[in-house]
Amino acid sequence: MSVHPRLRRLFAADGACFDVAIDHGFFNEAxxxxxIEDIGAAxxxxxxxxxxxxxxxxxxxxxxxxxPGAHKPALVLRTDVAxxxxxxxxxxxFSQLIADPVEQAVRLDAACVVVNLxxxxxxxxxxxxxxxxxxxxxxLGVEWILSVSAVGSLREDYAPLHLVIPDQLVDRTxxxxxxxxxxxxxxxxxxxxxxxxxxxxxxxxxxRDLGDIPYHRGGVYVCIEGPQFSTKAESRLYRxxxxxxxxxxxxxxxxxxREAEICYAxxxxxxxxxxxHASEEAVSLELVVANLTRNVAxxxxxxxxVAARLPADRADATCDCSSALANALITDPSYITADLxxxxxxxxxxxx
Ligand SMILES: [Zn+2]
Numbered sequence: 001m002s003v004h005p006r007l008r009r010l011f012a013a014d015g016a017c018f019d020v021a022i023d024h025g026f027f028n029e030a031x032x033x034x035x036i037e038d039i040g041a042a043x044x045x046x047x048x049x050x051x052x053x054x055x056x057x058x059x060x061x062x063x064x065x066x067x068p069g070a071h072k073p074a075l076v077l078r079t080d081v082a083x084x085x086x087x088x089x090x091x092x093x094f095s096q097l098i099a100d101p102v103e104q105a106v107r108l109d110a111a112c113v114v115v116n117l118x119x120x121x122x123x124x125x126x127x128x129x130x131x132x133x134x135x136x137x138x139x140l141g142v143e144w145i146l147s148v149s150a151v152g153s154l155r156e157d158y159a160p161l162h163l164v165i166p167d168q169l170v171d172r173t174x175x176x177x178x179x180x181x182x183x184x185x186x187x188x189x190x191x192x193x194x195x196x197x198x199x200x201x202x203x204x205x206x207x208r209d210l211g212d213i214p215y216h217r218g219g220v221y222v223c224i225e226g227p228q229f230s231t232k233a234e235s236r237l238y239r240x241x242x243x244x245x246x247x248x249x250x251x252x253x254x255x256x257x258r259e260a261e262i263c264y265a266x267x268x269x270x271x272x273x274x275x276x277h278a279s280e281e282a283v284s285l286e287l288v289v290a291n292l293t294r295n296v297a298x299x300x301x302x303x304x305x306v307a308a309r310l311p312a313d314r315a316d317a318t319c320d321c322s323s324a325l326a327n328a329l330i331t332d333p334s335y336i337t338a339d340l341x342x343x344x345x346x347x348x349x350x351x352x
Contacts, residue, residue, distance in 0.1 A: 007307050009074040009111040012052050015301040019076055020046050021055035039063060047072060053111060057081060058098055061108045074111035077104065080133055093118075093126050097133040102140050113137075117253075128177065135180060135260065139346050143314050143322070144199060144263045146306060148299040150292045151221065151247035152229075152274030154239045160291050162214045163298065164245050164268040165203050166221040169194040170238075171251050174225045178252035180259050185344055186330040187259070194254045198319035199265035206305035213298050219244035221268060223251040235276040246274055260347060263321045267302060269295030325351060 010017045022042050043063040046054055054064055055076040064075055079101040083093050095116060098104060105113045115137055117130045151164065158164055171178075181187045200217070207215045222238045224230055226248035230238070238246060245268050257264035271291035311317055325348060333352065341352055 006111055008304075010053050010076075011300070011304050015304050016297055017053060017300050017304075018051040019053040019055060020049075020051045020073075021076075021078075022046055055114060058104055058108070061110070065108055075108060077101070077108060077110035077113045079105075079113045079115050079137065080130075093120065093123055095126055095129045095133060097136050101137070131177065131180075131256070134256070135346060138260045138262065142262055144196075144310055145253070145257050145265075146199065146203070146303055147249065147253060147264070147266045148296075148303070149247050149249040149266060149268055150271045150288060150295070151245040151268040152235075152272050153245055153270045154222075154235065154243050154274060154276065156277075158216055158219065158244060158270055159214070160270050160272055161294060162216060162270045163207060163295070163302075164216045164219045164221075164270060165195075165200050165207075166219040166245060166250075166266055166268055167193065167195055167197070167200065167217075168220040169250060169254060170220060170222040170241065170243055172222055172224045173251050176225075176252050178255045180256065180344075180347060183340065183343070184331065184335070185340055187325060187328040187348075188330060189258050189324045189328045191255065191258060194258070194264075196263035196265050196319050196321050198317050198321075199263045201318075202306050202309050203265055203267060203302065206302050206309060209305065210298075210301055213302075219268070221250055221266070222246050224248055230274060232275050235274045239276055245270065258321065258324050261322050261324045263317065263319060267299055269299060271295065 010019070012018075022039070039060050040063045043054065043056070043060070047064065047067065051073050053074040053076045055078055056064060057078045058081075061075055061077060064073065080095045080097050082095050095118060097115075101113055115130075115133055117134065118126050120126060153159065153162075179187075204215070204217050207213055220241075220243045222241070222243040222245070224234075224246060230246060235246070247268065250266055250268075254264050254266075269292065271288045314322055329348065329351065336352065341348075344352070
């Protein structure tokens with residue numbers, strides 16, 4: 001059965017999707033807790049504002065789905081459970097994948113599911129849980145990841161509000177776990193071409209067909225750790241290295257996707273000229289957010305177009321992502337214990 005009719009419910013007639021998440025309880029931000037104690041009333045308020053979609057948990061979804069009428073926001077089902085809301089902030093925070101998330105989503109008539117990747121200071125365990133949740137969803141047949149990120153430009157002709165489909169990465173992250181392999185299991189996947197070229201082709205075709213968005217195919221994306229923006233010296237250095245755009249996302253996602261044999265491609269939305277440009281104003285959060293908002297609408301139109309172009313059968317894809325681990329395992333199979341086989345069955349089951 002095609003997934004496209006279900007996904008189309010996410011989008012308004014103009015191709016945009018305004019999705020409101022009212023399921024959040026943590027982020028170390030106390031003010032986020034106010035006003036959502038009564039989730040039923042909160043859902044009513046949001047429905048009255050008529051967004052295209054509302055993100056809720058399994059326990060909250062009935063507040064939306066029990067409402068009569070066909071014209072209501074689509075349900076985006078959150079696939080994890082986390083800390084219960086309360087007057088004081090929970091610590092530590094957690095994110096646990098629900099059982100059978102896709103089956104539950106179908107049962108609740110959700111338009112799609114969403115998985116969170118929380119990166120909260122001093123909550124390393126939470127981050128690891130999120131990675132495990134993403135890995136678990138892999139077992140449900142996730143084959144493509146299309147990511148959208150805001151980047152600074154390191155070259156004149158990649159101007160603000162242009163889109164870039166990058167084809168190379170330089171990893172300048174410092175403290176992000178970037179592999180599923182540990183505990184004596186050693187695998188080296190090929191990462192010479194870090195983005196899936198076939199999926200990038202689909203992104204380019206969709207942008208070209210839309211016809212009204214300036215874009216560039218190819219570019220070196222330098223991924224920095226952040227959260228601070230780069231210094232002028234770093235920005236000049238990255239330009240000398242041949243980097244074209246700079247951002248804080250794409251890694252470790254691209255590496256983990258390759259290890260999970262998932263196709264991964266990125267639409268990078270240029271928001272600014274970073275800090276190297278002499279005549280442009282230096283990057284500020286205000287500028288990034290203003291341009292990001294304008295880019296988001298374009299990104300949504302592109303994702304909608306690409307979703308309709310993904311091959312129904314991955315065997316029809318022209319890339320090698322689905323067999324990235326075929327020759328990557330270094331550990332001698334005779335040293336792989338039963339426990340390790342069980343632990344890595346999801347990634348390596350078809351090879352061991
Ligand atoms: Zn691929």
